[in-house]
Amino acid sequence: MISVKLDNVSLAYRLYEKLTLSAPDRRLGALGGTIGRSGGMQVVQALEDVSFELKAGDRLGLVGPNGAGKTTLLKVLYGIYQPSSGTVSIEGKVDALFNINIGFRPEATGRRNIVLRGLISGWTEAEIEQKMPEIITFSELGDFIDVPFKTYSQGMAARLAFSAATALDPEILLMDEWIGAGDAAFQEKAKRRMDELAEKAGIIVLASHNENLLESVCTKRMTLKNGRVESFITRPTKKVGARAKS
Amino acid sequence: MISALNGALDDISKAMRLHRVWIALAHEDIGDQHRRTTLGPLWLLVNYLAFIGTFIFVFKTSDTDSAGYTAYASIGLVVWFYLMEMISLSVPLFSREGSFIQGTRLPLFVYVMRLTVQCIIRAAYSVAGCIVILLFSGLGISTEWLLSIPGMLLIVLATPAMVTVFAFLGAFFPDAQFIVGNIMRVGTFLTPVFWVYHGQSGIQNYAYHWNPFTYFLEVVRAPIASGEFPMHAFVLTAYISLAFWVIALLLLGRYRKRVVFLI
Ligand SMILES: Nc1ncnc2c1ncn2[C@@H]1O[C@H](COP(=O)(O)OP(=O)(O)OP(=O)(O)O)[C@@H](O)[C@H]1O
Ligand SMILES: [Mg+2]
Numbered sequence: 001m002i003s004v005k006l007d008n009v010s011l012a013y014r015l016y017e018k019l020t021l022s023a024p025d026r027r028l029g030a031l032g033g034t035i036g037r038s039g040g041m042q043v044v045q046a047l048e049d050v051s052f053e054l055k056a057g058d059r060l061g062l063v064g065p066n067g068a069g070k071t072t073l074l075k076v077l078y079g080i081y082q083p084s085s086g087t088v089s090i091e092g093k094v095d096a097l098f099n100i101n102i103g104f105r106p107e108a109t110g111r112r113n114i115v116l117r118g119l120i121s122g123w124t125e126a127e128i129e130q131k132m133p134e135i136i137t138f139s140e141l142g143d144f145i146d147v148p149f150k151t152y153s154q155g156m157a158a159r160l161a162f163s164a165a166t167a168l169d170p171e172i173l174l175m176d177e178w179i180g181a182g183d184a185a186f187q188e189k190a191k192r193r194m195d196e197l198a199e200k201a202g203i204i205v206l207a208s209h210n211e212n213l214l215e216s217v218c219t220k221r222m223t224l225k226n227g228r229v230e231s232f233i234t235r236p237t238k239k240v241g242a243r244a245k246s
Numbered sequence: 247m248i249s250a251l252n253g254a255l256d257d258i259s260k261a262m263r264l265h266r267v268w269i270a271l272a273h274e275d276i277g278d279q280h281r282r283t284t285l286g287p288l289w290l291l292v293n294y295l296a297f298i299g300t301f302i303f304v305f306k307t308s309d310t311d312s313a314g315y316t317a318y319a320s321i322g323l324v325v326w327f328y329l330m331e332m333i334s335l336s337v338p339l340f341s342r343e344g345s346f347i348q349g350t351r352l353p354l355f356v357y358v359m360r361l362t363v364q365c366i367i368r369a370a371y372s373v374a375g376c377i378v379i380l381l382f383s384g385l386g387i388s389t390e391w392l393l394s395i396p397g398m399l400l401i402v403l404a405t406p407a408m409v410t411v412f413a414f415l416g417a418f419f420p421d422a423q424f425i426v427g428n429i430m431r432v433g434t435f436l437t438p439v440f441w442v443y444h445g446q447s448g449i450q451n452y453a454y455h456w457n458p459f460t461y462f463l464e465v466v467r468a469p470i471a472s473g474e475f476p477m478h479a480f481v482l483t484a485y486i487s488l489a490f491w492v493i494a495l496l497l498l499g500r501y502r503k504r505v506v507f508l509i
Binding site: 013014075078079080081082096098099102103105107108112115116119120122125 | 263264266267270271274277278281345346347348349350351352503506507
């Protein structure tokens with residue numbers, strides 16, 4: 001059974017370098033995070049007492065101002081960060097898309113990067129060979145697939161990453177403000193693929209500032225502010241369901 | 247303590263299952279370093295030959311003008327290059343791998359093995375150069391040479407542990423990079439790579455006996471340069487390696503989840 005459950009998860013970053021905080025009150029106003037102190041060390045409480053539960057087929061949109069803790073939460077879900085307290089229990093195969101350059105080698109070609117990414121996700125060489133044509137077709141990169149990754153535009157990189165990450169049928173897909181870089185046509189394609197994924201009873205968590213994207217992809221919406229859950233809304237699913245079927 | 251060990255072994259066994267990843271990445275690394283060069287990784291061989299050639303032909307004295315010394319210095323340099331490169335690349339390992347550590351869930355030991363493989367591949371080029379020099383040095387091939395294989399294996403076995411220890415050192419104390427860099431540069435002269443110890447007193451005595459690198463060099467070098475198995479050096483190298491493994495497992499077990507916050 002695919003599920004995600006968080007119980008009172010908190011995470012604090014400790015800042016080892018000295019920051020200049022000459023006028024903290026003015027500088028922190030609009031942002032979602034705050035810098036505190038604990039025993040002489042500066043601490044950013046990026047997540048505080050976050051609890052929620054997702055079941056198969058859920059598509060959660062994460063929203064909140066810059067610094068609210070969205071990326072941090074996704075990294076906790078992915079298992080990169082261990083929370084300072086609280087428990088995370090996840091059932092299912094997770095894949096994630098963070099920022100474009102993470103996990104890609106700039107010098108290697110797009111094709112080679114797919115191979116590396118596949119190996120990292122635990123595929124065998126044969127499986128990678130088998131998925132390769134589909135990934136390349138979906139990304140629509142054409143001949144650019146054999147050009148070093150560093151020469152790609154942001155949108156091209158996003159296409160490659162999205163195609164590779166969704167090709168291995170993840171059961172839980174985490175995305176951080178991602179497909180924003182792709183053009184309209186690709187975003188449409190990506191949305192369809194996410195619909196398929198959700199129909200196969202997968203879970204999607206998408207952090208974004210793009211209301212249209214959230215509107216069309218997500219069935220639930222969680223607002224973070226200062227690392228705390230401000231609201232958790234379940235929307236009627238009619239719209240998404242209709243789109244998926246058409 | 248027990249839980250730390252379990253955590254470390256878990257990390258290591260996961261990394262071992264992902265062996266394709268670190269082998270592929272290590273090859274990428276070697277390729278990257280020499281991309282767009284004509285000679286490619288053969289530069290590693292040229293680099294070694296140039297260095298050892300300078301020592302053998304330019305700093306020629308009556309003392310060093312023999313096949314034995316040629317073997318002594320050329321093997322010493324292979325091992326020393328290996329250790330120096332491995333240690334200086336280990337210290338900034340985790341920050342160099344930052345993008346992968348912050349973006350994937352690969353066990354940390356994957357990066358350790360990646361560097362280990364990379365160092366071994368690089369060393370293979372200087373070993374090739376060294377064998378050529380030995381063949382031309384007029385020393386004469388003998389079966390005693392095989393006695394240096396246990397020593398080489400020991401060093402290779404110790405490598406992942408040393409990489410781990412120095413990588414954690416670099417992650418927790420960024421200054422270590424410069425300190426270790428300096429120590430290794432000075433070490434080239436304080437370690438009997440080029441000079442021979444004949445029971446001199448003073449600094450050379452200490453630099454020989456109290457320098458762990460001496461034993462790493464001797465286990466490989468003595469069988470070829472003097473035709474005997476260096477039992478004393480072998481046992482000491484084994485103890486040093488064991489100590490590195492114990493520290494490495496503890497660090498990996500206790501602090502592997504903290505590294506991502508430090509880089
Ligand atoms: N590696 C880090 N070290 C220290 N503090 C960090 C680190 N990463 C994030 N933070 C802090 O944690 C808080 C939450 O950051 P996070 O990246 O999760 O925000 P976000 O919601 O993704 O913002 P954005 O909308 O800008 O992407 C911020 O205050 C940020 O300064
Ligand atoms: Mg973010």
